[in-house]
Amino acid sequence: MLKKTLQWTLAATLIWAGAAAPAGADAARDYVSIVGSSTVYPFSTVVAEQFGKSSAFKTPKIESTGTGGGFKLFCSGVGVAHPDVTNASRRVKISEYDNCAANGVSEIVEVKIGYDGIVIANSKKAPLAKLTRKEIFLALAKQVPDPAGAQKVVANPYKTWKEINPILPAEKIEVLGPPPTSGTRDAFVELVMEHGAESYDWIKALKKSDEKQFKAIAQTVREDGAYIEAGENDNLIVQKLEANPKAMGIFGFSFLDQNADKIQGAEVEGVAPAFEAIADGQYPVSRPLYFYVKKAHVGTIPGIREFLKEFASEKAWGPDGYLADKGLIPMPDAERKQMGADVEQLKTLAKDQLK
């Protein structure tokens, strides 16, 4: 009796497993699969949700894998098992483009969606900070030019902001920022640290003569405790800034926007991080955001073309659109129109367009 029961249970389990878990490619994927940057994720998800609700298609599935991880998945091949779209907080590299081509992903459509500002903020309980990129570089780099004036670098000796510039307060340098795995950190290093380093002519000259040395000076962040890696969770940085008014934090503009009642962004070279200032390019610390689409999947996976249409519509990425409400800085009108036309035609990216 027990033997018979066991036999039946085993048979039923096998049948059930066979029906529910098909081995072999899922030939009927009816939703768009998106991977990539954690910075573009908040914007991509809003469009996906709007698209899912207002059309007959299924809501796209979006994973936040990081820009680099997203390209790896995206470039691993063409087919239903691979993602259709990858988000990126930087332009695709030539090496990644080649990797894609090597795996059969040859026609890629590049779509720029807007700009994201990076702010350096502190609690509203503390006075508003006014900094230049050179000062931020001197505060956070591992090696800085010798304060005595010689054309060499020394280990960063500055402990307070006042030591860098007498008009700044005599507060200890304490900055919470993203870890090296974060795209925000890459962007911060490129837009602020490198620019601050290049304000010294001799370091700028190094960029051409000894790139390795240039990178060591301009791209390495100090590790003696003044720069604290606060993890990928920007909410945590905001909470810590609230608790410690003497600290400063580095994160994306959308977090400043959502917590404007608790924190304030520092003025960089006289410009406060406001929506309009970032949109017209006056605020210097902003970078473009992209996503890339596999042209081969358009038509096979239902909904890609319509999703692109939703993303490129004025009510999404326009100045009055819902993405702007979430903290995305829209492109200028002419650029937006051009990009919209390119997306409509699914204009593919050529290798010579990349640096």
Place this chain on the structure above:
Amino acid sequence: MNNPKPKTIEIVKRGLARRYRAERRFRRMGLGAILLSLAFLGFLFVSIVGNGYTALLQTELQLEIYFAPQIFADTEVGNADYSRLVKEALYALFPQVTGRSERRSLAGLASSGAAFELRRMVLADRSLIGQRQRLWLPADDDVDMLVKGHLERAGGRLSETQLAWIDQLQAQGQVAKHFNRTFFTAGDSREPELAGIWGAVCGSFYTLLVTLALSFPLGVATAVYLEEFAPRNPWTDLIEVNINNLAAVPSIVFGLLGLAVFLGVFGMPRSAPVVGGLVLALMTLPTIIIASRAALQSVPPSIRDAALGVGASKMQMIMHHVLPLALPGILTGTIIGMARALGETAPLLMIGMVAFIVDIPNSFTDPAAVLPVQIYLWADSPERAFVERTSAATLVLLAFLIVMNGLAVVLRRRFERRW
């Protein structure tokens, strides 16, 4: 000669006070350790409940909606401009507001979900067209946070005029907090007032079902074989060592295995509960095997000998006598293993279950997220209203875990046999 050597009882009595002191000290240290753990636990609960209990309520605005026939005139019922109905109702409450940006500001007080709520109502009941109704519709998450006291008035998220409008609506009794049903019935969303845990709960359910279905039979069968049939030789010792090691392997390694084998070689669908279940089954298997072996070992050999003595075959002895007696221990181990699998996020990261998924999963191959993943994703979102929802979702997860572990304890108490 008077007492050259003290009697044993004297020696004992002299050391007694010290012994009692040491015993008391040890008991106090034990009590202190328990109290410290309870204090930490209490702190955790108080902070989570304190942050999360406000998520059980959702601020709603009472609006008079006129389902104007002209809105439905030239278009399909599903595609009509429902947000226009909401906007008109708000404009009607404040007729003095005229400028374009001011009107946009006013319309921003209601959630975008209000329009979808109206759409649902009309699709279910077409006779609403042409009628006027007083309805409670969800407010925007900034308004919700203000009403609940989580947002500073002078902060800047809401403008002065918006604050004035909200004050006026509150004075007129058209702003109220109602039970947040959306939290328990909706899937994920980027708008906090429309986000819910139901999608994640369904995903967890399907995943755990697959995990249980795979790990329980395999685990128990393995334990029975190792305990009853396997000979004692170096090979079985090696297997035993490996099983014990697997129980201690970090869970993300199983995720990497899942990515390489299930997604790479077998080509199974990414983000599906079936793959998640397989990965978690691999992770839970060593726990169940070890617990089952301990339960089987605890059955006294006299039971086995007696069964064999009355003429049962070896299979009959195991199935009819040993296994039923070891079942409470096996079940306890299984429930604890399942509770652990319920709270796992890291192995699911590699197979794509850490994703924004709005639709509620209906089968084992639909893309799904699980509850701990949902909590993690919400904790990373900038919107203020997600802070309370993260804590509320954590409470739901903790409730499930407490129920499961409590069930394990109850089962053990009720069915355990002390030999």
